[in-house]
Amino acid sequence: MIRRLIPLFALLLLAGLAPVLLPTFHVTLLNYIGLYSLVALGLVLLTGIGGMTSFGQAAFVGIGAYASAVLTTQYGLSPWLGLLAGLAITLVVATSLGLLTLRLAGHYLPIGTLAWGLALFYLFGNLPGLGGFGGLQNLPNISLFGWQVRDPADFSLLIGLLLAISLWLLDNLLHSRQGRAIRTLKDSAGMAEAMGIDTARSRLQVFIIAALLAALSGWLYAHLQRVVNPTPFSVVMGIEYLFMIVLGGVASLWGALLGAALLTLIKQVLQDVLPQLFGHADNVEMIFFGVLVILVLQYARGGLLPLLSGLFPRAQPHPLPEHPAHALPRRTMPANGQPLMVAEGLLKQFGGLVANKDMGLTVNGAEITALIGPNGAGKSTLFNLLSGVLAPNAGQIVFLGQRIDGLSPRAIARLGVSRTFQHVRLLPDMSVLENVALGAHARGKAGLLRSMLHLEREEEAALLAEARRQIERVGLGAALHTPAGSLPLGQQRIVEIARALCSDPLLLLLDEPAAGLRHGEKQALAHLLEQLRSEGLGVLLVEHDMEFVMGLADQIVVMEFGQRLAGGTPLQIQQNPAVLAAYLGGVE
Amino acid sequence: MDISILAFLAQDGLTTGAIYALVALALVLVFSVTRTILVCQGDFVTYSALTLATLQLGLMPGTLWLLLGCSLAACTLDSIAALRRGQSRRVPGLLARYLGLPTVLWVVLDTFELAGLPAVLQILLTLALVTPLGPLLYRLVYQRVAETSVLLLLIVSVAVHITLVGISLLMFGAEGVRTDALAEAVFMLGELPVGLQSLLVIASALLLIGLLYAFFGHSLYGKALRATALNRKGAQLVGIPTQLAGKAAFGLAALIGAISGVLIGPLTTLYYDSGFLISLKGFVAAIFGGLASYPIAAASAFFVGVLESFANFGASAYKEVIVFTLVIPVLLWLSLKHPHLEEQH
Numbered sequence: 001m002i003r004r005l006i007p008l009f010a011l012l013l014l015a016g017l018a019p020v021l022l023p024t025f026h027v028t029l030l031n032y033i034g035l036y037s038l039v040a041l042g043l044v045l046l047t048g049i050g051g052m053t054s055f056g057q058a059a060f061v062g063i064g065a066y067a068s069a070v071l072t073t074q075y076g077l078s079p080w081l082g083l084l085a086g087l088a089i090t091l092v093v094a095t096s097l098g099l100l101t102l103r104l105a106g107h108y109l110p111i112g113t114l115a116w117g118l119a120l121f122y123l124f125g126n127l128p129g130l131g132g133f134g135g136l137q138n139l140p141n142i143s144l145f146g147w148q149v150r151d152p153a154d155f156s157l158l159i160g161l162l163l164a165i166s167l168w169l170l171d172n173l174l175h176s177r178q179g180r181a182i183r184t185l186k187d188s189a190g191m192a193e194a195m196g197i198d199t200a201r202s203r204l205q206v207f208i209i210a211a212l213l214a215a216l217s218g219w220l221y222a223h224l225q226r227v228v229n230p231t232p233f234s235v236v237m238g239i240e241y242l243f244m245i246v247l248g249g250v251a252s253l254w255g256a257l258l259g260a261a262l263l264t265l266i267k268q269v270l271q272d273v274l275p276q277l278f279g280h281a282d283n284v285e286m287i288f289f290g291v292l293v294i295l296v297l298q299y300a301r302g303g304l305l306p307l308l309s310g311l312f313p314r315a316q317p318h319p320l321p322e323h324p325a326h327a328l329p330r331r332t333m334p335a336n337g338q339p340l341m342v343a344e345g346l347l348k349q350f351g352g353l354v355a356n357k358d359m360g361l362t363v364n365g366a367e368i369t370a371l372i373g374p375n376g377a378g379k380s381t382l383f384n385l386l387s388g389v390l391a392p393n394a395g396q397i398v399f400l401g402q403r404i405d406g407l408s409p410r411a412i413a414r415l416g417v418s419r420t421f422q423h424v425r426l427l428p429d430m431s432v433l434e435n436v437a438l439g440a441h442a443r444g445k446a447g448l449l450r451s452m453l454h455l456e457r458e459e460e461a462a463l464l465a466e467a468r469r470q471i472e473r474v475g476l477g478a479a480l481h482t483p484a485g486s487l488p489l490g491q492q493r494i495v496e497i498a499r500a501l502c503s504d505p506l507l508l509l510l511d512e513p514a515a516g517l518r519h520g521e522k523q524a525l526a527h528l529l530e531q532l533r534s535e536g537l538g539v540l541l542v543e544h545d546m547e548f549v550m551g552l553a554d555q556i557v558v559m560e561f562g563q564r565l566a567g568g569t570p571l572q573i574q575q576n577p578a579v580l581a582a583y584l585g586g587v588e
Numbered sequence: 589m590d591i592s593i594l595a596f597l598a599q600d601g602l603t604t605g606a607i608y609a610l611v612a613l614a615l616v617l618v619f620s621v622t623r624t625i626l627v628c629q630g631d632f633v634t635y636s637a638l639t640l641a642t643l644q645l646g647l648m649p650g651t652l653w654l655l656l657g658c659s660l661a662a663c664t665l666d667s668i669a670a671l672r673r674g675q676s677r678r679v680p681g682l683l684a685r686y687l688g689l690p691t692v693l694w695v696v697l698d699t700f701e702l703a704g705l706p707a708v709l710q711i712l713l714t715l716a717l718v719t720p721l722g723p724l725l726y727r728l729v730y731q732r733v734a735e736t737s738v739l740l741l742l743i744v745s746v747a748v749h750i751t752l753v754g755i756s757l758l759m760f761g762a763e764g765v766r767t768d769a770l771a772e773a774v775f776m777l778g779e780l781p782v783g784l785q786s787l788l789v790i791a792s793a794l795l796l797i798g799l800l801y802a803f804f805g806h807s808l809y810g811k812a813l814r815a816t817a818l819n820r821k822g823a824q825l826v827g828i829p830t831q832l833a834g835k836a837a838f839g840l841a842a843l844i845g846a847i848s849g850v851l852i853g854p855l856t857t858l859y860y861d862s863g864f865l866i867s868l869k870g871f872v873a874a875i876f877g878g879l880a881s882y883p884i885a886a887a888s889a890f891f892v893g894v895l896e897s898f899a900n901f902g903a904s905a906y907k908e909v910i911v912f913t914l915v916i917p918v919l920l921w922l923s924l925k926h927p928h929l930e931e932q933h
Contacts, residue, residue, distance in 0.1 A: 052739075107742060111875060112919055187737075286750050286751070287750075287754035294744060297733060298733060
């Protein structure tokens with residue numbers, strides 16, 4: 001905690017000392033870097049971490065600036081009311097735009113923001129009351145408890161303070177339950193939904209936070225300049241913000257600050273040098289930045305921060321409290337042997353291909369049911385139907401008396417069905433602990449604001465303690481803080497099981513859990529599954545390893561050509577002539 | 589508003605709409621083959637119009653130096669790669685392939701009295717100068733990042749566009765230009781005057797759309813390009829060189845852009861940075877078709893053109909606002925049509 005605060009205090013110290021040590025021109029430059037950093041911070045959250053992007057951030061800056069400019073110059077209201085109005089308008093606009101585009105594929109958001117950024121630019125220039133392309137003049141000073149924020153030196157402090165607070169809030173957010181959800185958005189949204197995470201909601205939240213930061217920057221900008229006109233809020237500026245984070249480092253908050261500083265300083269140097277070469281600088285400097293960004297994306301995709309970060313000590317993993325104040329609530333297990341999930345008459349067609357036909361099975365509590373069958377028998381399709389990834393064309397699936405066919409994976413997960421994936425889906429750069437904690441997402445409640453203010457300490461501690469408990473239970477206690485991507489594949493499968501267990505499921509769906517495991521690891525896995533069975537959990541596993549299945553399962557369902565071929569105990573299945581024919585090649 | 593104004597606006601709208609249609613088609617083409625949103629498609633249009641205008645003034649177009657520079661850079665990259673693999677015998681071939689055309693163009697441009705050349709030759713020179721920029725851009729910029737996400741490709745595209753606009757200012761200056769009309773005649777259709785140039789633009793656009801349709805539907809190359817679009821890895825496995833597909837898509841896009849520039853040059857004053865708005869309007873049309881459908885994109889482009897023309901007449905200050913807010917209902921519609929969240933890759 002303290003370690004995370006040190007850089008923030010350093011930032012504040014810089015903002016306080018700069019006006020004393022540096023000439024005014026340099027302080028002004030620093031102020032602009034601060035203002036750009038606020039916008040870039042939001043963009044890092046949106047782009048580098050959330051996997052979306054926006055070319056319209058400059059337009060949100062414009063809303064923040066114009067809202068305050070209009071209210072203060074034309075209605076004589078306080079700049080603070082201007083700030084509130086700017087934030088409120090931004091909230092409404094970002095929410096509507098987000099709701100429109102965030103459910104679509106990734107490239108619609110940037111396109112939407114591009115179009116909307118352009119439209120808003122022309123509105124700023126043409127709407128009556130906004131002063132046309134000449135803009136509005138003579139904005140009043142911001143005053144804070146009698147402190148008049150007037151000179152660059154005053155602004156240095158105010159901007160430094162707001163920047164430090166924003167960094168603190170975002171850093172808290174990224175280290176919370178909500179932050180872990182945000183980090184899945186980039187390329188694991190499907191997995192996140194299966195863990196009960198509402199990714200559409202997370203996307204919207206990230207977009208709104210980024211927009212609000214931009215509006216805040218715009219408010220400061222307006223009162224620093226004391227003049228607003230449309231030019232600084234154009235799409236070109238929106239693109240420059242994006243360039244900043246690409247240069248600095250898209251995936252880290254400090255990359256935003258580095259990028260804002262780099263772009264501003266390089267621009268300053270170019271504006272001194274280029275006119276001597278070309279007579280003018282405007283577009284030549286954009287050639288320079290364009291080429292620079294292309295090269296960075298080609299050769300150093302993480303931006304420049306990762307190249308520098310070797311110079312600083314690595315952040316320590318946050319310490320885990322030994323005994324959390326309160327444990328997470330648990331579901332009550334249904335009585336042993338009671339049917340948990342019953343599927344009947346399932347039909348799934350892909351065009352002309354019938355992948356599942358009149359397929360049915362029952363999974364009981366405190367039993368291990370195995371689903372086997374030759375390649376192409378339709379096991380994966382059935383698995384996807386049961387977990388909600390696909391909806392059946394006909395038939396029904398009932399979980400504890402409730403119809404779940406057609407429900408989303410998220411809804412099914414929240415009812416107590418948890419799954420693993422055939423192709424491991426972990427976030428490779430996140431620690432094993434954080435990956436597993438994703439599974440417990442639906443068991444926490446803390447919202448965005450509580451997470452940002454770090455008021456969810458108790459719940460967070462309980463979530464992490466639960467994640468650790470599950471990791472230790474599957475025997476990976478030594479790998480708690482290891483990046484999940486650096487584990488061997490077999491262990492990654494086990495991490496997935498721990499993640500599934502973290503959601504406190506009643507039914508566990510395992511997709512080929514033993515694939516890629518060594519003999520000893522398979523025995524440990526079998527032992528774990530037996531232990532889960534004894535606790536009352538129902539387990540359905542799709543598996544190819546016959547030895548593993550036969551020694552473990554209570555019930556086996558065999559599929560062939562999308563249909564149920566046989567069902568029964570391992571002994572019955574081993575003696576079933578139809579099964580033998582399917583597996584060993586039938587006698588004509 | 590009387591009928592003649594209405595007819596004039598419709599004619600004007602359909603003409604610009606034809607250009608947007610060509611831009612939209614190129615965008616869909618490049619997106620479906622390479623997953624790249626080619627923000628700089630409009631820049632091909634302005635490069636072409638401004639190059640032609642420069643030729644008509646009898647001056648040496650800066651496009652030649654850009655082409656030469658890009659060719660040299662690409663040639664150097666490929667030669668280094670060849671030398672690293674120990675294939676030094678390939679270098680002369682690379683030199684000929686990359687530097688042959690620019691050298692010939694240089695000699696031609698240097699030898700002839702450009703302003704006096706017949707219009708057809710000026711146009712052919714323009715196409716020869718602009719079209720190779722497409723594949724060269726793919727080689728220099730996109731080939732290295734071809735396997736990354738749509739998002740990263742989009743950021744790259746924006747950077748490319750910004751660079752091209754800057755170069756455009758250096759090459760052509762800040763003055764707006766119009767090229768000489770290809771056909772000056774105006775004839776009367778009943779009561780209404782119809783410009784031959786407008787008809788030419790619309791007819792050429794329709795012809796190109798038809799050609800593209802035939803190319804993609806019925807030729808082996810077209811099918812190979814489509815296969816690459818559907819499944820890059822699968823296409824690689826059946827022996828379609830995907831890099832070549834990328835270069836071909838970019839080349840086609842640049843050619844379409846260059847033709848669009850020649851067509852629109854006499855009708856609208858174009859500036860060094862006009863390409864962005866042209867791209868975006870083509871874009872709006874392409875989005876209508878979900879960035880996948882050629883016919884819907886083309887039809888919507890005509891709609892965007894006409895809408896813009898009427899907006900320009902009715903509320904000229906809000907012309908761009910009206911066109912770009914049009915995206916919002918379209919996105920809403922797409923969002924309702926595809927309610928499922930798509931997994932990002």
